[in-house]
Amino acid sequence: MNKHVMPKLTRRGFVIGTAAAGAGLAIGLDIPFGGPTVVRAADGSPEVNVWVVIRPDNTTVVRIARSEMGQGSLTGLAQLVAEELECDWSKVVTEYPTPGQSVARKRAWGDFSTGGSRGIRSSQDYVRKGGATARVMLVQAAANEWKVPASECTAANSVITHTPSGKTTTYGKVVEAAAKLEPPAEVKLKDPKDWKIIGKGVKRLDTVDKTTGAMIYGSDVKLPGMLNATIKDCPVFGGKLKSYDEAKIMGMKGVKKVVRVSDSSVAVVADTWWHAKTALDALPIVWDEGENAKVSSESIAKWLAEGLDNAQPAYIGNQNGDAKAAIAGAVKKVEAVYNYPYQNHAPMEPMNATALYTPDKCEVWCGTQNGEAAFAATMEASGLPAEKCEVHKLILGGGFGRRGMTDYVRQAVLIAKEMPGTPVKLLWSREEDMAQGKFHPVTQCKMTGAFDADNNLTALHVRLSGQSILYTVRPAALVNGMDTAAFQGLSPSGDAAIGYSVPNLLVEHSMRNPTFRPASGAA
């Protein structure tokens, strides 16, 4: 049955193993006798390359670097590899490589980040090549065994056939030999017209476990001796934690520790999460809410409305003719102001991460849209170097951009660092999730249209006023300060082009990046 292989939830269960008896960590391990390097998965099966592991029973394990959060990339990426690999789709399973392994292997799996609908788009080329390369090596291994030219052999459904003689073998039988071969320098990808799996409506690989309760999400992680934590960060962004009265809750059932996690947050660690939550709710906390406590929906609306004033500076995203002049001289004008509210991502599964810290190793288990960012946060918060850190990714109970952030990972590590050797699962309450959202920005837009005597649209002025997502999330993507993503659907050309021809058009963005709220991507 198709299945996504979850990380083994034991403290040391997810190191890459080796079939060589008694050998330890096998990353880059040279098998003795001078043979080439064969890297093995935890069960001893060889990698043909980083994307493809084949077991003796012909099960194909496809490695998926991007994250599954309901969008289906886990299955889609496996389809891309399987198509080129010519393996038996009914025997495909998937697993996540870890960011730590990727770093140790010179970023073998490339980018882990999963957002903005880029997971498949930005990796389809190299994962298909991964599948094609593995197929060529498997076929070559069979040809070598038969002492025939590889060009006389074909592969389909994990079976290799020597056409002239009719001899057949399977991927599972030749994989050991294939894994020792040099990969081909160039591979030819299939013509899309020949695709049998890509683009077809196959069943998702992860459905059954999602209907039986067997799927393990980050919040379901259980480790031996694990404690549970929950946290409150200052409810006003930019505010500080002034003080709290720990003595009031230390006698409560199950409470183990109260941790000042940062200058704005405090966490309670207890035997169960329910005890941690009950105690945190009872903890007297004094916040210094700071300047932003004065911010209100009214003050934000007023501040954005200022940006609609043409006298304020703005970036021009699209322009033709002279919209302002056409509007000024128009027979008829229509003007409307639209408001788009802040939106919380609000995944069904509240933010969580489990961390186990010792001075020699820091491991994190979490759902994340960006494994490498979670890994970097683990390094930073633990103070340990890359080779002593690891992140084990789990299926996400929704992401929507929120889990591209790593605040919850950092918090979990900082808490676990106060309790070396004890795994701690940090789970936010829903209330905390709503309070600490990295909201999709609030925006206003003034649309002014001009019409001639026959009610034809002669000019359109679109003036946006609001926060830039890229300014916060990817400042390097700004173009001379301008956030081109603010003009999606309004740009002069490309995928984000406006769909209408307007004789006189002006589209501009008054970028107003507040100090009172961080931003993140699509909600």
Add this chain to the structure above:
Amino acid sequence: MANLTINGKSISVDVEDDTPLLWAIRENVGLTGTKYGCGIALCGACTVHVDGVAMRSCGVTVSEAVGKQITTIEGLASNGALHKVQQAWVANDVPQCGYCQAGMIMAVAALLNEKPKPTDQDINEAITNICRCGTFQQVREAIHAAANA
């Protein structure tokens, strides 16, 4: 200490009487298919059956559940076969992220016990679980498929 009957087994849990059933199931019994979404009985991710009735387990205390038959998503299949609602979910590829689906399936299983052939109106009224991915249309189709199975 309370004795609960979960998926046909008697289990004693060492919790305070007012502990939400959700957390006893997840943390003390160790059945994590029942999910925490909101904690205030709004989202339905924690739906279980209590004496056959769909209940949001975050809003039921352990003491209220004593002496009752509790069924969680892990106990819905019988004799190794998925429940017809689970089968319809698989056949229709309903889940996206899947986090809400255990609660959704439990709510639907209870609905079909009560109304074997629910109308869209019945579904709208009875199935108020929240899915942030937006699988509602697939959920509706799968409910009809299960009803006609």
